Amino acid sequence: MEIVVDDAAQHAELSALVRHVRRHVGKQAGLAIAHLTLHLASTSRASVSPDLPGVGLVKWNLSRAWQLPDDEFRSAVRDMHGKVITVMPSVMAALCDRLGPSSGVGPRLVVLSGEQFTPSLRERIQVTFDCPVTALYTLAEAGIVAHECGESGTYHVEETDAFVEVVGDRGDPLPPGGVGDIAVTPLVNRAMPLLRYVNGDKGAWVDGPCGCRRPGPRLRLLAARTQHALVAGPNGRGVRKIDLAKLCRQLDLSVSRIVQNSDEVVVEHHDSHPATDFQRTAIAAAVRSLMGADLTVRMLRTARERAAGAPAADPGQVLPAFLPSADIAAWAHDVLRRQGVLAAVLTGSALDPAAVSRFSDIDVTVVIDDDPCQERWYALAAAMNQHLATLRVNVTEVAGLVRAPLVTCRLLTERHPVMGTLEEAGVTWPSVQDLTAEARFWTQNAESVLWTRLTAADRQRTDPVRDAWLASRFCLDALRYRLLREGVRVTAARHVLQRAPEFGVPDATDIRHVFAVSREHRPPPTPGSPEADGFLRVALACVRWLGRSL
Numbered sequence: 001m002e003i004v005v006d007d008a009a010q011h012a013e014l015s016a017l018v019r020h021v022r023r024h025v026g027k028q029a030g031l032a033i034a035h036l037t038l039h040l041a042s043t044s045r046a047s048v049s050p051d052l053p054g055v056g057l058v059k060w061n062l063s064r065a066w067q068l069p070d071d072e073f074r075s076a077v078r079d080m081h082g083k084v085i086t087v088m089p090s091v092m093a094a095l096c097d098r099l100g101p102s103s104g105v106g107p108r109l110v111v112l113s114g115e116q117f118t119p120s121l122r123e124r125i126q127v128t129f130d131c132p133v134t135a136l137y138t139l140a141e142a143g144i145v146a147h148e149c150g151e152s153g154t155y156h157v158e159e160t161d162a163f164v165e166v167v168g169d170r171g172d173p174l175p176p177g178g179v180g181d182i183a184v185t186p187l188v189n190r191a192m193p194l195l196r197y198v199n200g201d202k203g204a205w206v207d208g209p210c211g212c213r214r215p216g217p218r219l220r221l222l223a224a225r226t227q228h229a230l231v232a233g234p235n236g237r238g239v240r241k242i243d244l245a246k247l248c249r250q251l252d253l254s255v256s257r258i259v260q261n262s263d264e265v266v267v268e269h270h271d272s273h274p275a276t277d278f279q280r281t282a283i284a285a286a287v288r289s290l291m292g293a294d295l296t297v298r299m300l301r302t303a304r305e306r307a308a309g310a311p312a313a314d315p316g317q318v319l320p321a322f323l324p325s326a327d328i329a330a331w332a333h334d335v336l337r338r339q340g341v342l343a344a345v346l347t348g349s350a351l352d353p354a355a356v357s358r359f360s361d362i363d364v365t366v367v368i369d370d371d372p373c374q375e376r377w378y379a380l381a382a383a384m385n386q387h388l389a390t391l392r393v394n395v396t397e398v399a400g401l402v403r404a405p406l407v408t409c410r411l412l413t414e415r416h417p418v419m420g421t422l423e424e425a426g427v428t429w430p431s432v433q434d435l436t437a438e439a440r441f442w443t444q445n446a447e448s449v450l451w452t453r454l455t456a457a458d459r460q461r462t463d464p465v466r467d468a469w470l471a472s473r474f475c476l477d478a479l480r481y482r483l484l485r486e487g488v489r490v491t492a493a494r495h496v497l498q499r500a501p502e503f504g505v506p507d508a509t510d511i512r513h514v515f516a517v518s519r520e521h522r523p524p525p526t527p528g529s530p531e532a533d534g535f536l537r538v539a540l541a542c543v544r545w546l547g548r549s550l
Contacts, residue, residue: 011051012188013143016158017111017136018052020147021084024134025108032056032083034523038063038091038282043358044465046526060523062091066098066278067353068521073098076521077105084109089117090286096121096128097285103128113138116201116221137221141194142186146219151211155219161188164219165196166205176207179222253279258287264296275299276323325351325416328388332364332418335384342398343367343420343427351416355493357519359469361392364418365411367425372396398426405430405438406477409484410491432485436550439481443547446474450543454536464525464532468518471539475511478539478546485549506545510538 021033031054039061046058065076077099085107087095092112099105110125113136125133137146137155145162146155157164163185166174174180182203183196206218255269265287269275275283284297329346336344348363349355364384368377372395381393401408408430411422453470456462479500480491488499497515501508514535516522525531 009143009186009189009191011049012161014049014052014057016144016147016161017086018055020134020136020144021109021111024132024150025084030054033058034080034083034085035059036080036085036087036091036095037061038066038094044520044524046464046524048526056526058523061520062095063278064354064356064358064519065521066281067356069354070098072354072521074103076516077103079522081106083107084111086111086113088112088114089121090115090282092125093117093121093288094282094285096124097281099128101127102130105129107131109134111136113144114140137219139184139197139199141192141197142184142189145184149210149212149214149218152206152218154206154210155221156210156214157217157219159216162186164217166203166219167196167198171196174205176205179204182219182221253283264298266298266300268300268302270302274301328362328364329416329418331388332384335380336366336419339380340368340370341366341419342369342425343422344418345411345415345422346418347410347414347416349493351414352492352494354521355519357465357469359466359518361390362388363392363394365394365396365407367401367420367422367427368395368397370397372400401427402430405434406442406480406484406491409435409480409489413489413491435481435484439485439546440550442477442481443543443550446478446543447540447547450474450536450540454533454540462527462532464527464529464535465517465520467532468514468524468535471535472511472515472518474539475514475542478542479505482546482549506541507538510534511542514538 017033018031021031025031033055035058037059040063042059042061042063044059044061046056049055049057062077065073068076077095087110089112092110105128107129108131110129110131110133112122112125112133117135122133132150134150135148136144137148138144142162144158145164146157148155165183165185166178166180167183168174168178168180171183179202181198182201183198185195185197186193202222203219204222206220209215210218253269253275255267258265258267260266267283267287280299283299287297288295325346332344332346344364344366346362346364349357349360366377370377377395381395384393385391401411408427411427412429415422450471453467476493476496479496482503482505483490483496483499486503490496490499493515497512500511505511513522517524517535
């Protein structure tokens, strides 16, 4: 498969967005635009367009910040104060549900696109964020097709980017006032040319001049055809197959069908694990944004259907979208209980959903009284990893843990038991002398890695979120060594960050910011910017602070 990226089409779409935004906020310099998403697999990133000076762009995946407690989540979202937000209506509906009225965020403008939405959602956004709300008519295959007029509420076609028709059942163009399918021919997307593309949206041409005095054709967008909808609300709007497919992809859910019973909508899925709180919240908000805010939305997990007499299908790899640690531990226990294991524990960010980053692993340490290099242990770890994405199974003997003091401390302090106990397996707390010796070697290596990374020639092409994650790992281990040597037996990230200021760690506020960006609890900076380089500098200072104490 060949992937073709059409830079001209991307530039045209960005230019159309900026023109629309400036019609609402003015042409003053310094325009910060943030696109918010709840797509689990999406990557947060920032950039500056060389063709549009003064325009900063950032894409922020909120799915990890969503795991924060309410007060911390509100604080995180306030980073959008004074910025222009572009967002799908379903994501904004979930945000309104989470934040409630008068959120105190205060963006300059909210731009909705990508989905149909109800007038009541627009009102909720205005109440929640106290800012103007506008909309774009967009298609993934064509980019920005039309923009909403602030004067009339109709949509002005972006004539340089798309040729738009309103057609009848036989494909014949309709005159103004005639309701039909919207057919779009993109003019700039050379990577995937389309002619008269019809996706089921319905509209009509509006005759006469617009109050804003802008010439050109105007559309009135109507609800998608109800015969294309799987379920429809009393407002005539509904959930189509394409809407459901987008939600499944964004939330890693295998939805089998959606049914409506009076004022309740039931979304059935056949995943191997129950839907998480985050998935239920996002699905409910998306359905309400399409059909109306008064509906009750419920998730129902069903068995996967198979033909009579057919063998049970392999459930495949489970994507751990914030799976509860108890569920992971129960599954691991079932796999390990007949393997001759002394003890097994779950550690790391899997125990704290708010600490998960897109680079996080699920760590399961298995302690045995056998040679861990035997083939059967390799096969066991590979089989477990094949079932659970991002799993890291560490099979070791007690003697191996003796040679790794910090790992041993983490196992004894952070553990979520899977089976047996570490104490019964013979795992004991390491001495301060052993920790100090390991810390000296670790410090030398950490300084070398950070210095090399910080002085690399290609800093403009690095990923700031990955740099922040790398910096957070070095900061965290440096703080762990210092606290453990001081007799403070904590290693979990949340507790370490709380206690570290007691021991004079430099740049404690900056370290917390590094962690926030690494977990995507804050939007990332532009690659190569002083803020992005600052992440590694903070980590280097923290490592050197530890080295001076040894």
